[in-house]
Every structure is written in C-alpha cells, then in structure tokens.
Amino acid sequence: PTQTSASPxxxxxxxxxxxxxxxxxKKSFMGNIGGTFTVQETPVQQFVASRFYEFASILLxxxxxxxxxxxxxxxxxxxxxxxxxxxxxxxxxxPSIVIIGVFFNVIFTVELILRWYSAGLYDFWRREDLSWNCxxxxxxxxxxxxxxxxxxxxxxxxxxxxxxxFISKFSINRVLRVIRIVKVARxxxxxxxxxxxxxxxxxxxxxxxxLLWVMLVLGLLFYVFGVSFTAxxxxxxxxxxxxxxxxxxxxxxxFGTLDRSFLALYMAMTGGKDWGHVYDALEPCSSAYQxxxxxxxxxxxxxxxxxxxxxxxxxxLTASSGDKAMVVMEELDQKKAKLDDMREIFEELDxxxxxxxxxEEFELRLSDERVGAYFSASKLDVSDAKVLFELxxxxxxxxxxxxxxxxxxxxxxxxARSLDAKVMQFEVKFLKDAVMQLVDLxxxxxxxxEEELLHPLARNRRRRASxxxxxxxxRRASxxxxxx
Numbered sequence: 001p002t003q004t005s006a007s008p009x010x011x012x013x014x015x016x017x018x019x020x021x022x023x024x025x026k027k028s029f030m031g032n033i034g035g036t037f038t039v040q041e042t043p044v045q046q047f048v049a050s051r052f053y054e055f056a057s058i059l060l061x062x063x064x065x066x067x068x069x070x071x072x073x074x075x076x077x078x079x080x081x082x083x084x085x086x087x088x089x090x091x092x093x094x095p096s097i098v099i100i101g102v103f104f105n106v107i108f109t110v111e112l113i114l115r116w117y118s119a120g121l122y123d124f125w126r127r128e129d130l131s132w133n134c135x136x137x138x139x140x141x142x143x144x145x146x147x148x149x150x151x152x153x154x155x156x157x158x159x160x161x162x163x164x165x166f167i168s169k170f171s172i173n174r175v176l177r178v179i180r181i182v183k184v185a186r187x188x189x190x191x192x193x194x195x196x197x198x199x200x201x202x203x204x205x206x207x208x209x210x211l212l213w214v215m216l217v218l219g220l221l222f223y224v225f226g227v228s229f230t231a232x233x234x235x236x237x238x239x240x241x242x243x244x245x246x247x248x249x250x251x252x253x254x255f256g257t258l259d260r261s262f263l264a265l266y267m268a269m270t271g272g273k274d275w276g277h278v279y280d281a282l283e284p285c286s287s288a289y290q291x292x293x294x295x296x297x298x299x300x301x302x303x304x305x306x307x308x309x310x311x312x313x314x315x316x317l318t319a320s321s322g323d324k325a326m327v328v329m330e331e332l333d334q335k336k337a338k339l340d341d342m343r344e345i346f347e348e349l350d351x352x353x354x355x356x357x358x359x360e361e362f363e364l365r366l367s368d369e370r371v372g373a374y375f376s377a378s379k380l381d382v383s384d385a386k387v388l389f390e391l392x393x394x395x396x397x398x399x400x401x402x403x404x405x406x407x408x409x410x411x412x413x414x415x416a417r418s419l420d421a422k423v424m425q426f427e428v429k430f431l432k433d434a435v436m437q438l439v440d441l442x443x444x445x446x447x448x449x450e451e452e453l454l455h456p457l458a459r460n461r462r463r464r465a466s467x468x469x470x471x472x473x474x475r476r477a478s479x480x481x482x483x484x
Contacts, residue, residue, distance in 0.1 A: 042118075044114060044117055044118050045118045047114075048114055048115055048118040049118075057111060060104070060107055060108070060111075063104075064104045064108070067100060067101075067104065071097050071101075074094075074097075075093075078090060101143075101146065102147055104143070105140075105143035105144065105146065105147055108136075108139070108140050108143060109140050109143070109144065112136055112137065112140050115133075115136075199316075203315060203316035206315050206316075206318060207312050207315040207316070210311045210312060210315050213311075214308050214311065217304070218266075218304070221265075221296075221299075221300065221304065222261075222262045222265045222266060223262075225261075225265055225292070225293075225296045226258055226261035226262050226265055227258065227261075228289070228292060229255045229261050229265075229282065229289060229292075229293070230255050230256075230257065230258050230260075230261045232255070232282075232285045232286070232289045233251055233252070233255040233256060233285065236251070236284060236285050237251075237252070247284070248284060250277070250280070250281035251281050251282070251284055251285070253281070254278055254281045255281065255282070264278050264281075265278075265296065268297065269297070269300045269301070269304075269305075275293075275297055278293070279293055279294070355401060356399040356400060356401050357399065357400055358398065358399055359389050359398065362388075362389050362400070363389075391408060392404055392405055392408035392409070
C-alpha cells in the first residue's frame with residue numbers, strides 16, 4: 001500500500017459505494033500516524049461486489065429452489081403411480097436430476113469460494129453477515145456430501161448397495177437442500193426491493209425472546225387450569241366401570257391426564273378444536289368446572305391473545321426502527337419525494353420558464369391556497385414572504401434558482417432540532433467572545449480614545465449642542481478677558 005496525504009477530516013470509506021451496494025474501486029482507512037493508506041481491489045473483489053454478481057446469485061438461488069420443488073414433486077408423483085400399479089417403489093434418482101443437482105452444487109461451491117477469497121481468510125468470519133456466511137457454508141457442505149453419496153452409490157455398481165438403507169434414512173443432506181432457499185435473504189442487506197422481506201425476517205428474529213416469555217405465560221396458564229380440570233375428572237371417575245363407560249369417553253379423552261388437559265386447552269384456545277366440544281366434555285363433572293372453563297376461554301381469547309399480539313407488534317416496530325439500512329433507505333426515499341414536490345412547486349412559481357423567479361412572482365404565488373397549504377404542511381411560515389425570499393436567495397441576486405429553492409426549503413422545513421439550537425448557541429458564544437475581545441482592546445486605549453470609540457453618540461450630541469445659540473454665547477463669554 002502507498003501512503004497519500006489526507007486532511008484530518010478525512011472520513012472512513014466503507015466497502016460499499018452507496019445504497020446500491022456497489023463497492024468502490026478503492027477503499028481507504030486511517031493509519032496510526034494519521035495518514036490514509038489506499039488499497040487497490042483485486043478483479044475478484046470487484047466482481048463479487050458488482051450488481052451483476054448479486055443478480056446472478058439471486059437467479060441461481062431461485063432456479064435451484066424451483067429445481068428442488070420440481071424434483072420433490074416428480075418423486076412423489078412417481079411413488080403414487082407405482083402404488084396405483086402395484087409395482088415396487090422406485091428409489092433410484094433419474095440421471096438428469098442427478099446431473100442438474102451436481103451442477104448447482106458445483107456452482108454454489110465456486111460462489112462460496114469466490115466470496116471467501118474476496119473477503120479474506122479471516123475477515124470472512126468477522127464480517128457483519130457472518131450468520132449468512134455460516135449458513136452458506138452449511139448448505140454447500142451438505143451439497144458436497146450429497147455428491148459424495150452419489151459417487152459411492154454409482155461406484156458400487158448396484159441400484160441397492162449395502163448400507164443404502166442407512167444412507168437413505170440418515171442422509172439429511174437431501175433434506176438440507178430445501179433450506180437453500182433461505183439464502184435468498186442474503187441479498188436483503190444491499191438490494192432495495194427486499195426491504196419488506198428484511199423487516200419481516202428481523203421482526204421474527206427479534207420476537208424470539210418475546211416468544212419464549214409468551215410460551216412461559218401460556219404454560220403457566222395451561223398448568224393452573226389443566227391441574228384443576230384433571231383433578232376434577234379423576235375425582236369424578238371413582239371406579240373402573242366409570243373409566244370404561246362410553247359416556248365418559250370425551251371426559252377421559254380431553255382431561256384424563258395432565259398432558260391431555262394441556263393439549264385440550266391449547267387446541268380450544270387456538271381453534272384447533274371447537275371449544276364447545278371441550279365444554280360439553282366437562283358436563284359429567286360439576287357445573288362449576290364448566291364455568292371455570294368459560295373463564296379460561298374468556299381470559300385466554302380477550303386478554304392473553306391481545307396482549308401477545310401487542311407484544312409481537314411492538315417487537316416488529318422495534319426491529320424495523322433498529323434496522324439501520326432500512327432507516328437510511330426510508331430517509332432517502334422521503335427526501336427524494338420531498339425534493340420532487342419542491343421542484344413541482346418551483347415550476348408553478350416560475351411563470352416564464354426561465355428557471356428563476358423574482359420577489360414579485362414569489363409573493364403572487366404565495367397567495368395560492370395550494371402553495372400556502374404545502375408550505376404550511378412543511379412547517380414553513382410564509383406570513384412574511386420577503387424574509388422567506390431573502391433566506392432562499394443565498395447569492396443575493398434578487399432571484400431564486402431551482403437549486404436555491406429546493407435546498408433552501410428542505411433545510412428550512414420542520415421545527416428546530418436540538419442540533420440547530422446547539423449550533424446557534426455556539427455561534428452566539430463566538431460572537432460574545434469576539435465582542436468582549438473588542439471591549440478589552442478599547443479599554444486598553446486612553447480615556448479620550450475610549451470615549452471616542454465607545455461613545456460616538458455622545459460626541460454627536462455635543463457637536464449638535466455646540467451649534468445652538470446658548471452654547472455659542474457661553475463659549476464667547478468664556479473666551480472674553482476678565483475685567484480687572
């Protein structure tokens with residue numbers, strides 16, 4: 001690397017160029033001595049960071065996912081046909097499917113090697129997308145294991161080699177191929193059109209902690225009511241004949257044991273079973289237990305479910321606000337929309353199409369209700385049009401161009417932020433210090449010079465007073481010699 005000069009205000013450049021995700025040709029980082037070291041990227045790194053590579057990866061992932069679905073459907077349809085004909089089930093995989101599967105496995109292996117080489121041997125495990133890299137490595141490893149099993153099976157020269165039952169039963173790599181579609185989520189960090197999917201994924205991930213607490217609350221709820229209903233059922237079924245009585249079949253089915261009570265309450269709460277049937281099963285017991293079951297249903301459906309829904313909604317909102325990339329993209333979209341609206345307003349203000357408008361045109365257009373409503377929505381006070389025009393006219397040309405109008409309105413809209421107040425406080429402090437330095441400088445002069453500098457108004461008042469007739473008479477009298 002070569003050392004180049006840089007100012008202290010040089011910022012850190014990230015490996016991504018902008019919101020599009022394209023990497024810069026050169027990236028810089030601050031050295032220990034304050035210099036900037038520039039590292040030239042290799043062609044492989046530029047290729048991996050390109051949009052073409054991203055879209056090609058997405059296309060391959062989608063094609064592979066479709067291939068897995070088609071393969072599963074064909075194998076299931078063939079099994080149904082064999083059963084319908086009464087034939088022995090065919091377990092071997094067609095050669096065409098094997099070739100396509102090997103092709104995808106090789107492609108994804110090469111893709112993983114390219115990304116690993118581009119990121120570096122150690123940086124590959126320290127990047128922010130470490131979890132996605134681990135998932136890719138896991139899926140690629142499963143695909144390579146699948147290829148190894150196919151090679152072993154083919155080399156043995158038998159359609160059903162020894163140990164094939166073990167392999168077919170425990171070769172989980174065939175199941176793991178289905179999760180390859182999860183790799184589609186890897187592109188949500190850089191591609192704009194995956195923002196909604198990214199928000200859903202982050203919301204689900206951030207809701208895991210809340211889900212654990214919800215499961216604990218539901219477990220306690222089911223335990224308390226389940227113990228009550230199971231104890232009531234056991235106390236009611238006092239004899240063997242009562243346990244074997246078909247009339248008590250539903251009571252034993254739903255509340256015969258504690259685990260059955262758990263399942264019955266869960267199904268009644270979630271709609272897996274009509275809670276009316278569970279209610280009727282408690283009819284042989286005391287009616288108090290039926291009332292208790294109604295209390296459980298009311299509390300579960302109107303209290304617990306709504307609270308759980310609110311918790312998950314709050315987790316989703318927290319996740320969406322915590323996603324920095326999404327916040328940046330939404331901010332950019334809002335800024336672009338506001339700038340477009342301001343350009344439309346400017347075009348309406350510009351009658352002659354010159355790209356500029358004067359003070360007269362500005363005051364005339366502000367009388368329009370639509371323009372006034374837009375400025376009011378942007379929290380811009382248009383009551384004093386002259387002041388607003390002077391604020392927008394940065395170059396003091398008595399004309400406002402489109403750039404001045406758009407940038408000025410965007411900066412002036414909204415209420416004052418804490419940063420704006422802090423900047424104003426700093427500027428006032430700076431002016432105060434400058435004035436105090438001037439006062440100290442003046443006080444260091446002679447009294448006459450200080451009076452001349454600090455009291456120009458008093459000097460002017462004395463000059464005007466000297467021009468009055470009374471002052472002239474008094475001055476001449478003082479200049480006349482006294483009589484002895």
